[in-house]
């Protein structure tokens with residue numbers, strides 16, 4: 001049942017091309033129009049939404065944070081992402097024009113369920129992005145968009161994360177389509193680019209040996225930092241979470257721009273720092289800014305490990321290790337950049353002899369508040 005892999009987690013990492021593909025399948029027509037009739041929510045209602053709040057915990061919340069960049073860009077609807085267990089306790093502003101998007105692999109996370117219930121009581125419309133058919137959160141929501149990642153057994157979430165980003169993007173594109181804004185023309189292109197993601201993930205998996213080797217060689221690391229900007233920021237936090245969960249190593253993800261506001265004080269000789277670099281073809285000066293962040297930590301002795309887009313030569317001078325991912329539009333890059341970080345954490349934890357499927361102190365679904 002592990003498909004010949006030594007652990008469920010490793011199998012699930014390798015299931016990712018299919019998890020993304022299955023989540024995309026049957027949800028758009030050949031003209032590039034999204035057909036999310038399965039949502040069964042009145043389109044007029046969705047048109048009247050003036051605020052989106054994404055509610056989730058852990059990895060699912062990072063998927064929400066990635067999606068926020070895309071949804072705001074495509075839909076121009078203010079979108080917040082909040083940890084479910086924080087949401088209820090701050091007297092949030094929620095009304096009938098608020099769309100709550102909960103994200104949960106299991107559909108049973110008590111914190112998220114309670115937050116969704118609370119939002120419903122305040123009159124919000126609730127959509128659930130979920131990987132488990134018929135589970136509680138989708139049952140209690142007005143609508144559901146299932147991720148079709150297949151059952152995820154390993155406690156550390158991998159394929160569900162990529163499927164959640166994919167589903168949240170489809171929802172964002174659908175909202176943009178309904179609202180008929182200026183991104184109409186782009187929807188078809190983005191869908192086409194999304195369609196190319198599974199093969200690109202496969203390419204990363206086919207070349208996983210060097211990152212595995214790095215993971216094995218770093219089994220003695222005491223602390224690992226992860227930096228990213230824009231959509232690379234939640235990817236950095238997800239990379240850090242995988243390492244905490246699996247390898248019991250102190251790890252932290254920072255927004256690269258925040259470095260100079262404090263975290264750079266942590267950098268000393270030999271400190272490993274992963275940097276998720278945006279595409280040099282992307283907008284603004286994002287790429288140049290991140291490259292200078294690599295320089296800054298390198299100059300202070302950090303061991304820099306860089307995830308960059310194929311052909312990005314600018315990073316090589318400052319990187320001890322570079323792992324290239326295939327080209328993609330900036331917003332889709334998290335579906336690729338996350339994969340080497342998962343493989344790294346898996347390899348490092350395995351080298352320490354830990355049980356990667358059942359890390360200590362953790363449960364697959366957290367059904368207590």
Ligand code: M6R
Nearest residue numbers: 058059060104105106109156157
């Ligand atoms: O089932 P859910 O997506 O609601 O679970 C949320 C978190 O408990 C979950 O993502 C957790 O952080 C994982 N162990 C991450 O690998």
